[in-house]
Amino acid sequence: MATKVTITDVARRAGVSRQTVSNVLNSPELVREETRDRVREAIETLGYRVSQAARQMRTGRSRLIATRIEPDQDGINGSVLDRFLHGLTASAARAGYRILLYAAGDERSEIDTFDDLVGSHEPDAFVLTSTYHGDGRPAWLRERRLPFVTFGRPWGNAGSAENPDDPDDPGHPWVDVDGAAGTAAATRHLLDVGHRRIGFLGWPPGSGVGDDRRSGWARTLAEAGVDPAGLDQATDDGVADGEKAARDLLRAERPITALVCASDSLALGALHAVRSLTASGQLTASGRLTAEGLLTVGGQAGGEEGLPVRVIGFDDTPVAKAVGLSSVSQPLAEAAAGCVGLLTRLFDPPSPGDHGGPGDHGGSSGSGESGASSDPGAGGPRTHVLLQPSLILRQSS
Amino acid sequence: MATKVTITDVARRAGVSRQTVSNVLNSPELVREETRDRVREAIETLGYRVSQAARQMRTGRSRLIATRIEPDQDGINGSVLDRFLHGLTASAARAGYRILLYAAGDERSEIDTFDDLVGSHEPDAFVLTSTYHGDGRPAWLRERRLPFVTFGRPWGNAGSAENPDDPDDPGHPWVDVDGAAGTAAATRHLLDVGHRRIGFLGWPPGSGVGDDRRSGWARTLAEAGVDPAGLDQATDDGVADGEKAARDLLRAERPITALVCASDSLALGALHAVRSLTASGQLTASGRLTAEGLLTVGGQAGGEEGLPVRVIGFDDTPVAKAVGLSSVSQPLAEAAAGCVGLLTRLFDPPSPGDHGGPGDHGGSSGSGESGASSDPGAGGPRTHVLLQPSLILRQSS
DNA sequence: CATGCCCCTTTGAACGTTCAAACCCTCAGA
DNA sequence: TCTGAGGGTTTGAACGTTCAAAGGGGCATG
Numbered sequence: 016m017a018t019k020v021t022i023t024d025v026a027r028r029a030g031v032s033r034q035t036v037s038n039v040l041n042s043p044e045l046v047r048e049e050t051r052d053r054v055r056e057a058i059e060t061l062g063y064r065v066s067q068a069a070r071q072m073r074t075g076r077s078r079l080i081a082t083r084i085e086p087d088q089d090g091i092n093g094s095v096l097d098r099f100l101h102g103l104t105a106s107a108a109r110a111g112y113r114i115l116l117y118a119a120g121d122e123r124s125e126i127d128t129f130d131d132l133v134g135s136h137e138p139d140a141f142v143l144t145s146t147y148h149g150d151g152r153p154a155w156l157r158e159r160r161l162p163f164v165t166f167g168r169p170w171g172n173a174g175s176a177e178n179p180d181d182p183d184d185p186g187h188p189w190v191d192v193d194g195a196a197g198t199a200a201a202t203r204h205l206l207d208v209g210h211r212r213i214g215f216l217g218w219p220p221g222s223g224v225g226d227d228r229r230s231g232w233a234r235t236l237a238e239a240g241v242d243p244a245g246l247d248q249a250t251d252d253g254v255a256d257g258e259k260a261a262r263d264l265l266r267a268e269r270p271i272t273a274l275v276c277a278s279d280s281l282a283l284g285a286l287h288a289v290r291s292l293t294a295s296g297q298l299t300a301s302g303r304l305t306a307e308g309l310l311t312v313g314g315q316a317g318g319e320e321g322l323p324v325r326v327i328g329f330d331d332t333p334v335a336k337a338v339g340l341s342s343v344s345q346p347l348a349e350a351a352a353g354c355v356g357l358l359t360r361l362f363d364p365p366s367p368g369d370h371g372g373p374g375d376h377g378g379s380s381g382s383g384e385s386g387a388s389s390d391p392g393a394g395g396p397r398t399h400v401l402l403q404p405s406l407i408l409r410q411s412s
Numbered sequence: 413m414a415t416k417v418t419i420t421d422v423a424r425r426a427g428v429s430r431q432t433v434s435n436v437l438n439s440p441e442l443v444r445e446e447t448r449d450r451v452r453e454a455i456e457t458l459g460y461r462v463s464q465a466a467r468q469m470r471t472g473r474s475r476l477i478a479t480r481i482e483p484d485q486d487g488i489n490g491s492v493l494d495r496f497l498h499g500l501t502a503s504a505a506r507a508g509y510r511i512l513l514y515a516a517g518d519e520r521s522e523i524d525t526f527d528d529l530v531g532s533h534e535p536d537a538f539v540l541t542s543t544y545h546g547d548g549r550p551a552w553l554r555e556r557r558l559p560f561v562t563f564g565r566p567w568g569n570a571g572s573a574e575n576p577d578d579p580d581d582p583g584h585p586w587v588d589v590d591g592a593a594g595t596a597a598a599t600r601h602l603l604d605v606g607h608r609r610i611g612f613l614g615w616p617p618g619s620g621v622g623d624d625r626r627s628g629w630a631r632t633l634a635e636a637g638v639d640p641a642g643l644d645q646a647t648d649d650g651v652a653d654g655e656k657a658a659r660d661l662l663r664a665e666r667p668i669t670a671l672v673c674a675s676d677s678l679a680l681g682a683l684h685a686v687r688s689l690t691a692s693g694q695l696t697a698s699g700r701l702t703a704e705g706l707l708t709v710g711g712q713a714g715g716e717e718g719l720p721v722r723v724i725g726f727d728d729t730p731v732a733k734a735v736g737l738s739s740v741s742q743p744l745a746e747a748a749a750g751c752v753g754l755l756t757r758l759f760d761p762p763s764p765g766d767h768g769g770p771g772d773h774g775g776s777s778g779s780g781e782s783g784a785s786s787d788p789g790a791g792g793p794r795t796h797v798l799l800q801p802s803l804i805l806r807q808s809s
Numbered sequence: 810c811a812t813g814c815c816c817c818t819t820t821g822a823a824c825g826t827t828c829a830a831a832c833c834c835t836c837a838g839a
Numbered sequence: 840t841c842t843g844a845g846g847g848t849t850t851g852a853a854c855g856t857t858c859a860a861a862g863g864g865g866c867a868t869g
Contacts, residue, residue, distance in 0.1 A: 021855055032819045037857060047817060064531025068468035069855035072824045077465070079512075079533075084501050094730075097494045104481050104515040113533060114513040115476075118501045134461025136476075136510060254734045283734055333491075334731050337651045337680055418825055429849045434827060444847060466825035469854045812869080819862070824855105832849070839842080 020063045029057035040065060071137070080107055080358065081115045081138035083125065085145065095330050095347065096144055099166060102351030103142060110359050112139070126155050133161065140358045146170060146189075148223060153187055162361050164354045165189045168399075170223025188361075190353040190400045194224060194329075195231030197343035197404035198275050201327040202235040204406060205273045210325065211239075214264045214271030215247035216257060216281045228277045228329060246271055250281070257284020258291075265292060265324070273325040273412070279335045279342055282328030286340065286411065289324050325412035339410035346402050353400040360398070417460045426454035437462060468534070477504055477755065478512045478535035480522065482542065492727050492744065493541055496563060499748030500539060507756050509536070523552050530558065537755045543567060543586075545620060550584055559758050561751045562586045565796075567620025585754040587747050587797045591621060591726075592628030594740035594801035595672050598724040599632040601803060602670045607722065608636075611661045611668035612644035613654060613678045625674045625726060643668055647678070654681020655688075662689055662721070670722040670809070676732045676739055679725030683737065683808065686721050722809035736807035743799050750797040757795070 026033045031054060038045045039054040046054070057063075071077045082103065085096045104114045115138055119125035129152075132138055139162065143152055146167035156163045168191045198215070205213045215232040218225035233243045245267070248260035257276065261284060264271045276282035328335050331344035423430045428447060435442045436451040443451070454460075468474045479500065482493045501511045512535055516522035526549075529535055536559065540549055543564035553560045565588045595612070602610045612629040615622035630640045642664070645657035654673065658681060661668045673679035725732050728741035 019855090022857095023855080033855090034820080034857075035818060038818085041857080045817075050817080062531075064528070066469075066534070066855055067532045068465045068474065068534065069824090070857075071465040072463075072469060072826090072855080073857040075824085084498050086498060094491055094494070097491070100513075101481050101483060101515060104513045108515060113529075116497075116501045116511040116513060118498060118505060131461070132510075134459075135464045137463070137465065280734070334734060337677070337731060338735075416825090419827095420825080430825090431827075431850080432848060435848090438827080442847075447847080463825055466854090467827075469825080469856090470827040472854085810869105812867105814867085815865090817863090820860085821858105822860100823858085826854085828851105828853085830850085830852100832847105834847085835845090837842100837844085839840100 019066075020061045022063070022065070025054065025057045025061055025063045028061060029054045075137070076139050076362075077137050078112050079115045079136060079138040080112050080140050080142060080355075081117060081132055081136075082142040083144065084116050084118055086118070086120070094332050095345065098347045099144065099351055102348035103354060105348070106352040106355040110355050112355070112359075122151055125152060129155065129161075133159070139362065140164070142166060142354050142358075146223075148221065157186060162358060163187060164357050166350060166354055167191055168223065188357040188398045190350050190357065190402070192345040192350060192402045192404050194227040194343075194404070195234070197329065197345075197406070198228045198231035198277075199235040200231075200404075200406045201275045201341075201343055202232045204408070205275070205325060205327070205412065206235070206239050208325070208412075210273040211241055212246060212269065212271045212273075213241070214274045215243070215276070216260055216264070216274055216285060217247060217249055217277040218252060219249045225277055232275050245269075252278050252280050254280050254284040254287070257281035258288045259284070261285035261288035262292065265289065274327070276326065276328050279328035279330050279332045279340060282326050282340055282342070282411075283334060283338065285326045286338065289326065327406075327412050331407050335407075335409070341409045341412040342407050343404050344407045345404050349402055350400075353402065357398055357400065416463075417458045419460070419462070422451065422454045422458055422460045425458060426451045472534070473536050473759075474534045475509050476512045476533060476535040477509050477537050477539060477752075478514060478529055478533075479539040480541065481513045481515055483515070483517070491729050492742065495744045496541065496748055499745035500751060502745070503749040503752040507752050509752070509756075519548055522549060526552065526558075530556070536759065537561070539563060539751050539755075543620075545618065554583060559755060560584060561754050563747055563751055564588055565620065585758075585795045587750040587754065587799070589742040589747060589799045589801050591624040591740075591801070592631070594726065594742075594803070595625045595628035595674075596632040597628075597801075597803045598672045598738075598740055599629045601805070602672070602722060602724070602809065603632070603636050605722070605809075607670040608638055609643060609666065609668045610638070610670045610672060611658075612640070612672050612674075613657055613661070613682060614644060614646055614674040615649060616646045622674055629672050642666075649675050649677050651677050651681040651684065654678035655685045656681070658682035658685035659689065662686065671724070673723065673725050676725035676727050676729045676737060679723050679737055679739065679808075680731060680735065682723045683735065686723065724803070724809050728804050732804075732806070738806045738809040739804050740801045741804045742801050746799055747797075750799065754795055754797065 022033050022036050025036045029036065029050075031050060035046060035050065036054050036058075039051050039058075043051055067078060080103075082100070084100065100114070107114050115132070115136060117125075117128045117132065119128050129141070141156060141161065141163040143150075143156075143163060143165040144167065146153075146165045146169060148170050150169070153163070153165065153169060165187065166189070168189055169187070202213055213232070213236060215229055217229045220226055220229075229247065232247075236243045236246070246264070248264055250256040250260040257278075257280060260281070261274060264274065265288060274282075274285050276285060326340065328340050328342040331342040334340070335342040419430050419433050422433045426433065426447075428451060432443060432447065433451050433455070436448050436455075440448055464475060477500075479497070481497065497511070504511050512529070512533060514522075514525045514529065516525050526538070538553060538558065538560040540547075540553075540560060540562040541564065543550075543562045543566060545567050547566070550560070550562065550566060562584065563586070565586055566584070599610055610629070610633060612626055614626045617623055617626075626644065629644075633640045633643070643661070645661055647653040647657040654675075654677060657678070658671060661671065662685060671679075671682050673682060723737065725737050725739040728739040731737070732739040
């Protein structure tokens with residue numbers, strides 16, 4: 016225990032050379048079975064573990080994946096990235112990697128941290144979360160040929176330098192969840208239970224994620240023959256903001272009778288609005304409280320009188336669970352597995368004939384051609400995973 | 413950019429030897445000022461960064477601190493450890509360390525992971541969270557003389573082997589937040605606004621954290637001349653559990669008029685109970701809804717008629733913020749800083765005359781004697797930090 | 810019997826750093 | 840002049856691994 020077990024100790028014990036032990040670990044097919052077993056037994060009994068530091072010195076690979084831990088965020092939605100991070104840690108471990116954390120306030124300081132890490136701990140790859148319009152981080156990493164994946168589509172990128180016409184090919188792999196499909200499912204559900212004037216509570220245009228989520232709602236509503244115009248509101252993310260905006264929609268000339276929201280924060284605000292309008296009697300003209308404490312708004316054209324006001328959030332955060340809010344749930348563990356899968360594919364090119372990446376759960380996996388080039392970063396692997404969210408129904412709808 | 417800058421490159425450029433560059437970095441006082449400046453300039457212009465892997469090979473130190481990322485937990489309270497983790501990452505970075513994550517389900521698999529990490533990435537220390545009665549992890553680490561801190565007191569430990577009589581000396585440093593002080597403050601506040609029959613919603617006895625929090629409430633109530641007997645309930649942590657237990661307390665023969673809770677989950681459940689009892693009219697004998705939508709319970713002895721029912725949670729989670737729940741807030745960033753401080757003190761013994769650890773914000777810092785022994789783990793450093801929480805008041809009280 | 814080949818294994822070197830020891834000056838004291 | 844001390848710097852070795860190349864035995868082939 017006192018002294019570290021090295022590869023030489025194992026070699027001596029097994030009666031072979033250092034290199035043979037190394038081969039047993041890294042290229043077992045080179046070693047005769049009998050020798051292999053003897054070495055393995057020596058490894059076992061001595062409790063040998065390969066020293067990452069020494070291995071890294073020689074191979075230049077650290078088996079470390081760096082990612083950022085998000086600051087407290089607005090609060091409620093923060094838990095999404097935490098769950099993603101947990102999934103990432105687990106998936107990485109399964110693939111033999113560990114997650115190295117860093118914190119950074121703004122883009123500048125994050126890039127400084129990249130620089131620092133690349134020079135010191137030398138992570139093999141980065142996972143970027145919370146990508147945004149005009150994100151400078153992918154470019155920085157690309158220029159230096161550092162492998163990375165983004166969790167989030169490269170919004171607003173017109174395509175990679177090599178392939179400027181394909182918006183799905185930003186020149187780096189990415190994983191994302193199809194937000195539009197989520198809001199579409201939510202909207203469809205509300206249509207199914209009889210609603211027509213279904214509103215949307217989202218963020219100001221310009222955020223990729225927000226616009227995506229709004230589009231699923233608008234599209235579905237239009238397909239059902241309802242004009243979405245005037246049925247939505249844009250506001251910052253937050254419970255108070257959501258409450259205010261929802262109040263406006265509920266008291267509009269032609270009020271909405273159900274609401275799809277871009278986040279659980281907004282949805283929680285909407286629930287508050289519904290409750291408080293009920294309590295203060297402002298919506299009781301023809302509304303009443305159902306057994307579940309749900310407000311109903313009547314008198315609208317289209318036969319939806321007497322339906323309870325329903326609210327659906329996005330992200331299925333703990334808060335949603337706690338207050339019984341229906342919500343669109345992202346498959347975060349699978350998203351994380353997808354990120355790790357895409358990265359390891361870069362490092363250890365899959366043997367030809369080995370199809371289908373990890374996390375293939377209804378996601379469209381990227382443009383064939385897994386590029387058996389052993390030179391990672393050459394030309395940029397064009398791969399992505401788009402996962403489907405699921406609708407979790409609770410009391411609120 | 414293509415090729416890595418090594419210490420030799422810097423040495424050549426500055427016209428000195430490798431070792432001198434190394435000294436500039438690690439023991440600048442050994443190098444003449446003029447030389448030092450020349451070397452520093454070379455480092456700067458070449459953009460040199462010391463290779464952690466190589467340094468680790470020689471020194472045996474990785475500048476890595478390993479900690480566990482918690483699984484999703486019950487939901488709401490998970491965010492506490494996430495915030496702690498963020499603080500830990502930031503504090504560690506300031507001290508020149510990075511956080512290495514691992515995931516583990518049970519104690520067995522966590523210890524297996526220790527074993528794995530110690531052999532491969534060789535973290536310099538571990539930070540343990542969520543300590544519990546009979547926790548086997550500290551013992552395992554102690555046996556192997558691996559440095560670690562716990563966030564959470566070593567509950568149920570009668571003292572270290574060396575010092576079996578001192579319950580505050582478990583043989584390893586720890587950081588914690590004084591939960592009893594938090595519930596005491598909450599209880600005191602409720603007394604101040606006129607309540608007497610103040611209940612407590614907590615967990616079944618046996619959990620160190622839970623018992624601690626209950627004790628602050630009981631002590632404060634007793635000091636005010638109120639017998640706490642019959643005013644509390646114990647239940648599992650969860651919104652539904654909390655609602656049920658709170659309902660019992662509110663409908664008891666001598667109902668409570670205010671409630672201190674061991675977690676925000678329980679408190680949220682309590683809020684639901686209050687609301688639902690109001691809505692269904694079961695408590696309206698002499699209760700009424702105030703402008704803020706708060707229920708009042710009247711008719712009790714002690715002049716507390718007409719007071720709104722108040723609820724206070726614990727941990728100040730995002731949910732509390734969102735629903736306007738008062739809560740006891742833990743100084744998590746400081747707790748994290750405290751952990752890093754205690755660890756670095758182990759590695760780099762402070763120069764004598766350098767007093768007062770990090771995170772000294774009202775915490776009682778441990779038993780003097782900072783042990784300038786350069787042999788970490790010898791005899792076990794007896795140091796701890798106990799931080800004071802703060803009460804955040806919102807609409808609910 | 811020499812040659813070549815294949816399979817398995819070993820040998821020497823290198824990765825980039827720091828430790829331990831040696832070295833070279835200069836200066837003070839005997 | 841010699842000796843010793845001490846500040847500042849250099850030199851050789853070592854950390855534990857893997858790469859590249861060489862070694863050696865058995866066997867088929869010429």
